[in-house]
Every structure is written in structure tokens, then in C-alpha cells.
Amino acid sequence: MRWRKSHDAPMEDEDPYWKSFVDIMSALLVLFILASVVLILQLMEKSADFDQQVEQLKKAETVRQQILDEAVEKLRQRGIKVEVSENHTVLRIPNELLGFDTGAFEIQPRYQQTALEIGEVINQVISQDDRVNYLDTIFIEGHTDNRPFPGFMGKGNWGLSTFRAISLWQFWSNEMPEAERLNRLSNQDGEPLFSVSGYAETRPVSKQQDGEEDYRLNRRIDIRFTIRRPQSADYEAVKTLLGNSGQ
Known part of the structure; x- marks a missing residue:
């Protein structure tokens, strides 16, 4: 009996190293896809939050304009x-x-009724609805003209402008009805809504001061309304995610 020798050689097993490499690449691809999905979801969430912050800012701008126009x-x-x-x-x-x-900071009796009515109106327009929630700080700012003033123990116009702003604030705090006093108000961070400052002649309305009319324009009290804005971290978070998504 003769045995016939087969000429067919058995097939070798697949290269185990190649198989491992394919498995690793597949796993990395899955991880990459998962990471991309997570990044996209984070970007969508941050973008939605950013859009909301922008809408809040637009609303705050509108509220401030309404406050000023109504006042x-x-x-x-x-x-x-x-x-x-x-x-x-x-x-x-x-x-x-x-x-x-000139050189004085007290509100004289004949002007006190006007000062009181200004405070009452400011209280009315900012206390309406939820407007306070859109405000950050309201500054009572004193300003002078540029003529030198030697008083206030050498503090000059800086001291004069600051004391005038303080006088108005203290007058409101003492004379307005308790339920309407502006010092009762706080912003959303729980901090006092109002603040007082003096700028002397550094922020003139009329930069050219050649006569009494120019001086008159610069002697004033400004009530500056600042609104709540998104935290800078919110902007940076969105900016970072947008930057990463483009890499």
C-alpha cells in the first residue's frame, strides 16, 4: 500500500503581534471617539451657558436704560x-x-427737598419688578471743576468732590422714609448696592474750562449704574473649549 504525500502545507497561525496591534488601535479609536463625544457635549453645554449669559447681559443693558429713562x-x-x-x-x-x-459740601436747606425727590425717584425706578437683580453697583460720584482748591487739609478738589458725594448719600440715608432708604438695597452677591466716590476734576464733562459755563457743567454729582456681567471664567471656559475643538 502506497501513501501519497500531500503537497499542501498547513496554514500558519496569524501573527500574534499584528493581532495585538490591531486590538490596541481599535481600543484607541474607541477612546478617541468617546473623548470627542465628551468634548462635544461639554462644548454644547458651555455654549448654551454662554448664550444664556449673553442674553442676561442684553437684558441688563435694557433694564439700565429703562431705569435711566424713567428717572x-x-x-x-x-x-x-x-x-x-x-x-x-x-x-x-x-x-x-x-x-x-464754592468750597462747600453741605446740602443747604433750600435744596434739600429737591435732593429728597431725586432719591425717591431713584428708589422707585430701581425697586420696580426685579431690576435690582440686574445691577452690580450704583456709584454716587462727586466731581469738581479744575480750579485749584486748597482746603480739606491739603486734599483739595479730591476731598471736596468726595465730601459732596458723601453728603448726598448721608442725606438720603437720614431723610428718606425708612422703607425707601437706598442703603437697604443689596446686589445678588449680598453686597451694598450703592457706593460713594470722588473724582475731583479728573473726569470733566467739558474738557475746555475757560469760563463759568464750563465750570458749571463740571461741578456735578453723577449717579453711575453698573450692571452684572458674566464672570471672565465663563468666557475663558468657552474660549478654551472652542480652541480645543479646532485642534
């Missing part, structure tokens, strides 16, 4: 003429409404 109109109806700055952030009270004498 001007309510005061006009009472015969009190105030102004709004060009960028619509400041309620400007000219010195003739408060009657500060």
Missing part, C-alpha cells in the same frame, strides 16, 4: 431737570439742583 421722565414731571450721559450709564445731577457753594 429722567419722573423727575421732569416734578420740574427737576437732570441729564443722562451719552453712553446711557449715568444720571447726571447738575450742581444748581443741590446748591453746593
